[in-house]
Amino acid sequence: MSKTKFNTHHGMVDLLPGEIEQWQALESIVRETARLFHFQEIRTPVLEQTELIARGVGQLTDIVSKEMFAFDRGEDRYVLRPEGTAPVARAYVQNHLAQRGGTQRLFYIGPFFRAERPQKGRQRQFHQFGAELIGASSAIADAEIIAFMQTVYNRVGITNTSLKLNSVGDPESRDAYRKALYNYFQPISGKLSEISRKRLETNPMRILDSKEEEDQPLKIDAPKIFDYLSNRSKEHFNAVTDHLERLHISYVLDPFLVRGLDYYTETAFELTSPDLGSQDALGGGGRYDLLIEDVGGPPTPAVGFACGMERLMIACDALGITMADPPGPDIYFVTRGEAAARWALEFMPDLRTNGLVCTMDYSGRSLKAQMKDANRQQARYTVIVGEQELEKNRITLRNMEKSEETTVHPEELAGSVTAIQKSR
Ligand code: HAM
Numbered sequence: 001m002s003k004t005k006f007n008t009h010h011g012m013v014d015l016l017p018g019e020i021e022q023w024q025a026l027e028s029i030v031r032e033t034a035r036l037f038h039f040q041e042i043r044t045p046v047l048e049q050t051e052l053i054a055r056g057v058g059q060l061t062d063i064v065s066k067e068m069f070a071f072d073r074g075e076d077r078y079v080l081r082p083e084g085t086a087p088v089a090r091a092y093v094q095n096h097l098a099q100r101g102g103t104q105r106l107f108y109i110g111p112f113f114r115a116e117r118p119q120k121g122r123q124r125q126f127h128q129f130g131a132e133l134i135g136a137s138s139a140i141a142d143a144e145i146i147a148f149m150q151t152v153y154n155r156v157g158i159t160n161t162s163l164k165l166n167s168v169g170d171p172e173s174r175d176a177y178r179k180a181l182y183n184y185f186q187p188i189s190g191k192l193s194e195i196s197r198k199r200l201e202t203n204p205m206r207i208l209d210s211k212e213e214e215d216q217p218l219k220i221d222a223p224k225i226f227d228y229l230s231n232r233s234k235e236h237f238n239a240v241t242d243h244l245e246r247l248h249i250s251y252v253l254d255p256f257l258v259r260g261l262d263y264y265t266e267t268a269f270e271l272t273s274p275d276l277g278s279q280d281a282l283g284g285g286g287r288y289d290l291l292i293e294d295v296g297g298p299p300t301p302a303v304g305f306a307c308g309m310e311r312l313m314i315a316c317d318a319l320g321i322t323m324a325d326p327p328g329p330d331i332y333f334v335t336r337g338e339a340a341a342r343w344a345l346e347f348m349p350d351l352r353t354n355g356l357v358c359t360m361d362y363s364g365r366s367l368k369a370q371m372k373d374a375n376r377q378q379a380r381y382t383v384i385v386g387e388q389e390l391e392k393n394r395i396t397l398r399n400m401e402k403s404e405e406t407t408v409h410p411e412e413l414a415g416s417v418t419a420i421q422k423s424r
Pocket of ligand 1: 082083084085114116121122123124125126127128130131132260261281282283284285286287288303304305306307308309310311
């Protein structure tokens with residue numbers, strides 16, 4: 001009978017030892033940044049109601065119309081969450097977080113799912129870290145959210161990023177702008193790409209987002225949203241740019257930045273990197289003052305961001321940034337014979353209680369093979385022990401980096417714990 005081999009689905013990958021350390025280090029940086037900004041973690045289910053995502057993200061968006069992993073079970077309609085903002089908005093309403101008073105400052109790290117065509121930096125299961133600041137309409141909140149996002153990249157050491165900033169205005173500004181765009185593109189619709197021609201009828205602002213070659217020259221002279229913003233929207237946007245300047249966060253105004261999710265109002269931003277290729281957005285976000293009401297809550301202003309963790313890793317690779325090395329054990333017990341192996345097994349718990357990372361050979365291999373394994377695992381020290389050593393009550397401690405050996409009593413090994421820890 002032929003054996004069947006199984007693979008992950010297209011666009012989904014295993015994160016293996018050797019690379020997982022980078023992910024854990026990034027997660028620590030995100031958590032530490034969240035702590036400094038005083039945001040608390042929220043974990044929402046991976047499955048949400050399809051209707052929540054459809055209503056929150058928008059029926060006509062690519063995410064909802066083409067990219068959802070959705071299925072029904074009985075009466076219930078499930079979707080693998082494609083993003084985190086609508087779920088957090090739902091959680092805010094469902095759990096009456098408003099009753100806690102003040103603003104809610106929430107962050108998350110986790111997997112998300114979109115049935116996109118996989119390519120570099122674009123997967124079907126990907127990971128985001130993100131933050132949502134709920135209950136504040138001030139431009140200061142926008143600036144804090146952007147500063148939070150930027151701080152993570154600064155702490156990782158990715159500094160060659162570009163922050164693109166735009167306002168998509170309030171609903172009135174947007175209505176006026178959509179009409180202006182329609183009137184501009186309609187007479188030249190024959191020259192537009194097929195996808196933009198469709199968007200002309202459904203959401204002309206998305207034409208500005210188009211990467212199709214034939215659309216580029218047509219976009220240049222299109223009306224710009226700044227000319228259609230209400231006074232309130234203009235004031236808000238000016239205040240955001242003012243705060244960013246005070247924080248020394250540089251940005252470029254990008255009147256063509258319209259995000260692919262429908263819930264945005266006012267500020268929209270995207271952080272890009274030259275190291276990513278065509279999928280160049282490290283992260284993005286903006287204000288979404290109507291979403292919470294749209295999913296059944298009271299009128300509640302909010303602003304947030306989310307960043308792709310795979311894309312951050314790609315940028316790290318390109319820049320040669322290592323956040324963490326795979327951790328080698330502090331002590332690898334190289335044992336000769338059954339009794340020595342048993343001794344090591346019993347000796348390790350004490351060392352571990354003292355915070356030392358210990359391991360040993362589990363399969364009775366030759367001394368040479370064990371030393372090779374200790375080297376491969378990048379052990380800092382090996383303890384070499386056989387029956388003779390146990391009889392004499394003396395074991396050999398080898399500093400692997402310096403290739404230095406000393407003979408010690410087993411009791412002294414525990415004593416040298418502090419020295420080893422200090423040498424880290
Ligand atoms: P988004 O722009 O759809 O925004 O996604 C944010 C980031 O997630 C992207 O910039 C990208 O780095 C990463 N990303 C998205 N799709 C994929 C994919 N298929 N493969 C790899 N990475 C991907 C949001 O999700 C909003 N919820 C952001 C937000 C939070 N707005 C307000 N609050």
